[in-house]
Amino acid sequence: MTDLQSVLQTITPNIRTILEHCLEGKELKQDDATTLFSVTGPELTALVLTADYLRELQCGDQVSYVVNRNINFTNVCIKTCQFCAFSRDLRSEEGYFLPTDEIIRRAQEALSYGATEVCLQAGLAPSIDGEIYIDLCRELHQALPKLHLHAFSPEEVKYGAIRSKRTFYDYLSALKDAGIGSLPGTSAEILNDTLRKRISPGRISTQEWIQIVTTAHKLGIPTTSTMMFGHVETKEERAAHMALLRDIQKQTGGFTEFVPLSFVHQEAPLFIKQDITGVQPGPTGNDIIRMYAIARLMLGATIKNIQASWVKEGLRMASWLLNCGVNDLGGTLMNESISTTAGASHGQLMTPAMLRHAIRDAGRVPVERRTTYEIHRQFSRVLEEQEIEQDPLSQLEHPQEIFGSYQELTTDQTFTYKFENAL
Numbered sequence: 001m002t003d004l005q006s007v008l009q010t011i012t013p014n015i016r017t018i019l020e021h022c023l024e025g026k027e028l029k030q031d032d033a034t035t036l037f038s039v040t041g042p043e044l045t046a047l048v049l050t051a052d053y054l055r056e057l058q059c060g061d062q063v064s065y066v067v068n069r070n071i072n073f074t075n076v077c078i079k080t081c082q083f084c085a086f087s088r089d090l091r092s093e094e095g096y097f098l099p100t101d102e103i104i105r106r107a108q109e110a111l112s113y114g115a116t117e118v119c120l121q122a123g124l125a126p127s128i129d130g131e132i133y134i135d136l137c138r139e140l141h142q143a144l145p146k147l148h149l150h151a152f153s154p155e156e157v158k159y160g161a162i163r164s165k166r167t168f169y170d171y172l173s174a175l176k177d178a179g180i181g182s183l184p185g186t187s188a189e190i191l192n193d194t195l196r197k198r199i200s201p202g203r204i205s206t207q208e209w210i211q212i213v214t215t216a217h218k219l220g221i222p223t224t225s226t227m228m229f230g231h232v233e234t235k236e237e238r239a240a241h242m243a244l245l246r247d248i249q250k251q252t253g254g255f256t257e258f259v260p261l262s263f264v265h266q267e268a269p270l271f272i273k274q275d276i277t278g279v280q281p282g283p284t285g286n287d288i289i290r291m292y293a294i295a296r297l298m299l300g301a302t303i304k305n306i307q308a309s310w311v312k313e314g315l316r317m318a319s320w321l322l323n324c325g326v327n328d329l330g331g332t333l334m335n336e337s338i339s340t341t342a343g344a345s346h347g348q349l350m351t352p353a354m355l356r357h358a359i360r361d362a363g364r365v366p367v368e369r370r371t372t373y374e375i376h377r378q379f380s381r382v383l384e385e386q387e388i389e390q391d392p393l394s395q396l397e398h399p400q401e402i403f404g405s406y407q408e409l410t411t412d413q414t415f416t417y418k419f420e421n422a423l
């Protein structure tokens with residue numbers, strides 16, 4: 001706090017007043033958040049120190065992670081979101097579709113390596129039976145009741161509901177009865193319909209996203225909340241997006257965390273085609289730091305957990321972000337595909353030992369959490385020998401040989417998408 005107080009004395013009065021208000025526990029206004037997206041130099045230092053102070057106040061010293069596995073069970077999709085390099089047309093040779101028994105096998109394997117969660121998200125395969133998501137949940141939950149099912153973005157829930165001719169309420173109720181534990185709050189990008197129409201025509205609308213998420217919360221299904229940044233959005237749109245999430249959280253309390261997601265541009269059609277003007281190649285390093293720090297200031301009092309994505313930012317940047325308001329490093333994933341196809345080069349899995357090393361190196365205390373942030377396993381501030389012995393995933397020398405890669409999946413003929421798969 002002493003460092004912060006002395007830095008605050010050196011910066012412009014306007015920024016100092018905004019940060020002091022946050023330190024006094026006042027809510028960061030949307031306009032002031034917009035202003036903070038432009039700070040540099042000592043003002044950026046003051047922003048980071050303020051975020052770190054508030055993180056300590058709101059979350060203490062612990063940094064959490066979850067042992068989980070991503071199962072992106074098909075990459076075939078009827079949509080063509082321009083930021084997405086994962087989806088394939090139904091005629092593509094690279095299209096795959098995993099049958100339910102293979103999804104259960106992968107989940108079982110994850111469980112045997114210590115996972116407490118499986119995360120299911122996928123493309124919207126054409127002509128599927130609308131009950132597919134419900135049936136999949138039911139079968140997985142019956143087979144592996146100890147695994148938390150973190151499954152289906154609001155876009156997938158909308159697709160399932162429309163195809164099964166159910167209301168969102170009915171569909172989400174059926175998913176809950178089938179064993180779903182929580183929803184990823186993805187397909188949010190920036191919740192502004194004008195912008196959404198530019199970067200992903202046909203995408204779920206802002207109102208539909210809000211409706212699905214708030215209905216889930218009412219039914220007792222928590223969700224995460226996310227934001228993709230560093231593409232075409234303005235500072236005002238970022239601040240408005242976070243203000244909207246804060247308003248929802250005040251009404252429902254159903255968000256478990258907020259995850260800013262840097263736009264991965266390398267293979268994204270939005271960047272390659274440059275059909276619309278002003279597409280950025282993702283955020284700069286300083287912009288990422290500003291984003292996470294402002295998220296702590298704006299959301300920390302209502303959405304306590306701010307997660308840094310090692311997939312998007314890399315573990316080095318993610319560990320630096322622990323100084324900028326972050327208290328969670330997300331999951332081990334085991335099979336990351338979506339960012340990898342977009343050009344991210346940070347790997348498809350992270351072992352718990354690597355996450356704990358990064359947390360300790362930042363001077364913090366690692367904890368393994370469950371999806372909804374209950375503590376699953378506690379660790380000491382320093383590495384203890386037995387923790388690796390009790391951690392089968394961290395003992396693997398070549399974990400990718402066990403879990404396979406996205407590239408293998410797209411070339412494995414066993415799982416090649418066939419139109420009748422989905423009927």
Ligand code: SF4
Pocket residue numbers: 077078079080081084085086087122123124155
């Ligand atoms: S983001 Fe999802 S819905 Fe959009 S194209 Fe990619 S897989 Fe399909």
